[in-house]
Amino acid sequence: MSGALPPGLGDWHECPRVRAMNDRPIATGVLYVLCWLQQALRATDNPVIDAAVRLGNALGLPVLVYHGVREDYPYASDRLHHFILGASRDLAAGCRTRGFACVQHIDRADHREKGLVYRLGADAAALVLEDQPTFVARWQAERVAERIAIPTYAVNAACLVPPAVLGDGIGGRSGFLRRHEPARAAWADGEDVQTDLPAYDGALPFVPDDPDGDIEALVAGLDIDHSLPPSAAFPAGRAAGEARLHRLIRDVLPGYATTRNDATQREGASGLSPYLHFGVLGPREAMRAVTSSPAGARHKTKFADELLGWREWFHYQARALVAPERYDRVAGWARATLAEHAGDPRPHLERLSAMLRGETRDETWNACQRQFLRFGWMHNNLRMYWAKRILAMTPDPETAWATACYLNDRLSLDGRDPSTYGNIAAMFGGAPGDTDRPVYGRVATRGDGSTRARDGGDAWLAKAASRDVPAVTVPSELPRERYV
Numbered sequence: 001m002s003g004a005l006p007p008g009l010g011d012w013h014e015c016p017r018v019r020a021m022n023d024r025p026i027a028t029g030v031l032y033v034l035c036w037l038q039q040a041l042r043a044t045d046n047p048v049i050d051a052a053v054r055l056g057n058a059l060g061l062p063v064l065v066y067h068g069v070r071e072d073y074p075y076a077s078d079r080l081h082h083f084i085l086g087a088s089r090d091l092a093a094g095c096r097t098r099g100f101a102c103v104q105h106i107d108r109a110d111h112r113e114k115g116l117v118y119r120l121g122a123d124a125a126a127l128v129l130e131d132q133p134t135f136v137a138r139w140q141a142e143r144v145a146e147r148i149a150i151p152t153y154a155v156n157a158a159c160l161v162p163p164a165v166l167g168d169g170i171g172g173r174s175g176f177l178r179r180h181e182p183a184r185a186a187w188a189d190g191e192d193v194q195t196d197l198p199a200y201d202g203a204l205p206f207v208p209d210d211p212d213g214d215i216e217a218l219v220a221g222l223d224i225d226h227s228l229p230p231s232a233a234f235p236a237g238r239a240a241g242e243a244r245l246h247r248l249i250r251d252v253l254p255g256y257a258t259t260r261n262d263a264t265q266r267e268g269a270s271g272l273s274p275y276l277h278f279g280v281l282g283p284r285e286a287m288r289a290v291t292s293s294p295a296g297a298r299h300k301t302k303f304a305d306e307l308l309g310w311r312e313w314f315h316y317q318a319r320a321l322v323a324p325e326r327y328d329r330v331a332g333w334a335r336a337t338l339a340e341h342a343g344d345p346r347p348h349l350e351r352l353s354a355m356l357r358g359e360t361r362d363e364t365w366n367a368c369q370r371q372f373l374r375f376g377w378m379h380n381n382l383r384m385y386w387a388k389r390i391l392a393m394t395p396d397p398e399t400a401w402a403t404a405c406y407l408n409d410r411l412s413l414d415g416r417d418p419s420t421y422g423n424i425a426a427m428f429g430g431a432p433g434d435t436d437r438p439v440y441g442r443v444a445t446r447g448d449g450s451t452r453a454r455d456g457g458d459a460w461l462a463k464a465a466s467r468d469v470p471a472v473t474v475p476s477e478l479p480r481e482r483y484v
């Protein structure tokens with residue numbers, strides 16, 4: 001169910017980012033406009049906040065930003081909680097600087113609050129939230145919009161070009177690029193919308209957490225997966241995201257088109273994906289930095305192709321799917337050929353525990369998996385080998401899909417994203433090959449030559465396959481039902 005956009009949103013030049021999720025009337029005699037952030041954890045260059053401020057200004061109400069973190073979302077771990085809470089701390093500080101209130105709640109045994117969005121919504125004229133096409137943010141937004149008594153507006157903050165302006169039904173990436181590339185210039189700039197009102201400092205239905213509290217101590221006391229530690233390579237918070245962006249401009253971009261595919265190079269790729277996934281940085285800000293840098297045109301074009309041409313393609317695809325994380329999104333021809341070969345002998349079968357811990361018989365695969373375990377991130381070139389190889393390591397294609405999604409979602413900071421499932425689907429499908437191989441059928445296979453052939457590639461892989469990694473707990477069974 002959806003409705004029209006109210007004043008402040010309907011007449012906004014960014015209104016194609018906004019979607020009414022229900023058709024409840026704006027509430028009157030209330031205290032604020034509620035802006036619920038789930039994943040776009042940044043205070044500036046954030047269209048979700050801007051939409052809430054526009055609506056607040058039109059209604060003469062301040063904006064209250066809310067960010068809550070539950071203990072029981074799938075894969076909750078020290079790694080994810082730490083990254084999220086660091087981002088949330090900086091979000092709160094940034095909101096204060098911009099002149100509006102931001103309150104936090106971290107769900108835990110001695111501080112449970114049931115239905116906080118609904119309770120905060122009772123004093124709100126409307127709810128503004130994120131339009132995320134995957135995982136918890138999507139599930140929660142859909143449920144809340146159905147049940148809450150106030151109008152709910154979903155705003156796309158993840159893409160430079162709002163998917164809605166591209167129209168529905170684009171079937172392939174070349175068709176997507178034909179519409180997306182000419183649209184980019186119109187969405188390259190944007191200014192933070194300023195609030196007309198003082199920050200909300202009235203009553204709240206709960207006692208908020210201190211965003212500047214001790215994150216380590218808090219996380220240690222939670223009932224989450226403590227076997228997966230925070231990533232030292234990808235520190236939490238806005239300053240760390242900005243440092244990555246500066247590093248991209250200074251060290252990486254000048255050679256990006258040649259270094260980006262080389263997994264052995266420290267400064268070959270940007271390492272921005274964790275910060276983009278959690279919205280610590282937005283694509284508009286990243287593209288502005290790239291466009292204004294002195295790097296050569298081919299490097300900038302290559303970066304834009306990754307950040308906009310690929311990332312936004314997968315966002316576009318996910319938006320049209322009921323469940324982007326499910327195996328049935330893999331191309332029909334690929335599922336058919338894989339099914340024909342489901343009974344083939346599989347000499348490379350591995351146990352889930354060996355895969356999870358990067359202790360299989362395949363050195364290259366272990367090198368890939370140990371990047372996930374140690375850093376919470378994997379180089380793009382390795383991810384392709386890693387995903388394809390899982391088809392040979394698991395008993396059937398559905399288990400392969402669930403295993404790839406599970407490992408990526410649990411371990412990687414950038415997992416649970418439209419790019420997770422879109423890329424794994426591309427590895428399990430892509431273009432059909434002419435050769436019909438055991439296990440893979442007509443799905444293309446991939447070797448590790450692109451890394452081995454690099455200068456020192458063999459030694460690099462051997463070292464990467466034996467690097468120290470955390471001893472993560474092994475589940476009693478794979479959470480197949482989430483993916484198949």
Ligand code: FAD
Pocket residue numbers: 260269270271272273274276277306307308310311312314378379380381383384387408412414415416417419420421423424427
């Ligand atoms: P760079 O190579 O520097 O690229 C810059 C940015 O462009 C990235 O941060 C990312 O936002 C975007 N990008 C680059 N390549 C892709 C791509 N193939 N698809 C979509 N966006 C891209 N990306 C995720 O964000 N989350 C995932 O869970 C994820 N899972 C993947 C699984 C497989 C099997 C494969 C093949 C790719 C996956 N990717 C995923 C895409 C890509 O590998 C990562 O985005 C990239 O490696 C992140 O490193 P980087 O930030 O240094 O990227």
